[in-house]
Amino acid sequence: MKLSVGKILLCIVFLSVGSLSFAGDIVKVRHATGRWEVSGDITMAEAEERALNEAKKDALRKAGVMEKVWSVFGQVTTESGSKFDEAFSSVSVLALNGLVNITDKKTEDVWDPATRKLFKVVTINADVTRNEQQEDPSYLLDVTGIEPVYKESEPFTCSVKVYGADSYLKFFWFGEDGASMIYPNSYEGNQIFRAGETYSFPVTDKIDLQMEKLDKSAEVEKVNIIIVATKKDIPYLGEPDYQSILTWIFNLPADQRTFYYNMTLIR
Numbered sequence: 001m002k003l004s005v006g007k008i009l010l011c012i013v014f015l016s017v018g019s020l021s022f023a024g025d026i027v028k029v030r031h032a033t034g035r036w037e038v039s040g041d042i043t044m045a046e047a048e049e050r051a052l053n054e055a056k057k058d059a060l061r062k063a064g065v066m067e068k069v070w071s072v073f074g075q076v077t078t079e080s081g082s083k084f085d086e087a088f089s090s091v092s093v094l095a096l097n098g099l100v101n102i103t104d105k106k107t108e109d110v111w112d113p114a115t116r117k118l119f120k121v122v123t124i125n126a127d128v129t130r131n132e133q134q135e136d137p138s139y140l141l142d143v144t145g146i147e148p149v150y151k152e153s154e155p156f157t158c159s160v161k162v163y164g165a166d167s168y169l170k171f172f173w174f175g176e177d178g179a180s181m182i183y184p185n186s187y188e189g190n191q192i193f194r195a196g197e198t199y200s201f202p203v204t205d206k207i208d209l210q211m212e213k214l215d216k217s218a219e220v221e222k223v224n225i226i227i228v229a230t231k232k233d234i235p236y237l238g239e240p241d242y243q244s245i246l247t248w249i250f251n252l253p254a255d256q257r258t259f260y261y262n263m264t265l266i267r
Contacts, residue, residue: 025129025130026127026128026129026130027062027063027064027127027128027129027130028125028126028127028128029059029062029063029124029125029126029127029128030125031123031125032055032056032058032059032062032123032124032125032126033054033055033058033121033122033123033124034050034051034052034053034054034055034056034057034058034121034122035051035054035110035119035120035121035122036048036050036051036054036119036120037117037118037119038117038118038119038120039117044109044120047119047120048107048120048122050120051107051119051120051121051122052105052122052124054122055122055123055124056100056102056124056126059100059124059126059128060098060100060128062128063098063128063130064130065098065128065130098128098129098130098250099128099129099246099247099250100126100127100128101126101127101128101129102124102125102126103124103125103126103127104124104125105122105123105124105125106122106123106124107120107121107122108120108121108122108123109121129250133253133254133255134254134255135254135255135258136164136165136254136255136256136258138163138164139162139163139164139165139229139231139255139257139258140162140163140164140258141160141161141162141163141167141227141229141258141259141260142160142161142162142163142260143158143159143160143227143260143262144158144159145157145158145159146158146225146262146264147264148264148265149264149265149266149267150211150264150265150266150267151211151266151267152211152212152213152216152266152267153210153211153212154210154211155208155209155210155211156201156209156210156211157200157201157202157209158200158201159198159199159200159201160193160198160199160200160201160227160260161196161197161198161199162193162194162195162196162229162258163195163196164195164258165195165231166192166193166194166195166231167192167193167195167229167230167231168190168191168192168193168229168230168232168233168234169183169193169227169228169229170183170184170227170228170230170236171183171201171225171226171227172225172226172227172228172245173223173224173225174223174224174225174226174242175214175221175223175224176213176214176215176221176222177214178240178241179240179241179242179245180240181236182209183201183202183203187204187206187207188202188203188204188206188207190233191203193229211223211266212266213266219267220265220266220267221265221266221267222263222264222265222266223263223264223265223266224242224261224262224263225260225261225262225263225264226245226249226259226260226261227259227260228249228252228257228258228259229257229258229259230252230256230257231256231257232256234252234256236248
């Protein structure tokens, strides 16, 4: 997926390389398990990936991280009423107060004779990093206007409002061609977003964003979006990949950040 710009070419700002340190307690978890059925619409590889995410969630639970486990699966309906295959995102499991680092993984194909179904079963050992710091319940990020499905070359816009504190935003974009930070960028500098006020993206009229598939022959292409608000201006210096970005979010002080996630499709 790529964003094309009508008024001025937007050079996607790929994230600069940096190091991130983990905070919090580390809990060693053994034999966390997840499984997923291999069905007509779910391939062996997809079932294994989803089983792995179930195992990650099991590891979080075993480590005592029970709240706000974020599991990303999406399914949308076309205008004709037929459904796309379930759109699966690699940005798949995040707990706001726990991260999973897999140290060992075993994958099995398991046939259930009772149901006559085939399952992928994944068992992992993992180090789960827990952060017990409490969030600020009054600090919220509201994002509206992101459609579940976009047509090719359709413009992308959304509106954001932060509650609880004046904030700085980072807008991360995950497409088929990797991750990027599309705000701030070369044409839209870093700015403060006042609490309670509504802002639109793009934040200036210097650029127009259009949704374009990377592979024009593909029926559908998925895009994952994460918008992070912080009370202080905290730069992102990590690798351009989802795990580094999630790690950065996790390491932000819990009472100093809030964020929004969404997945959309281009067809």
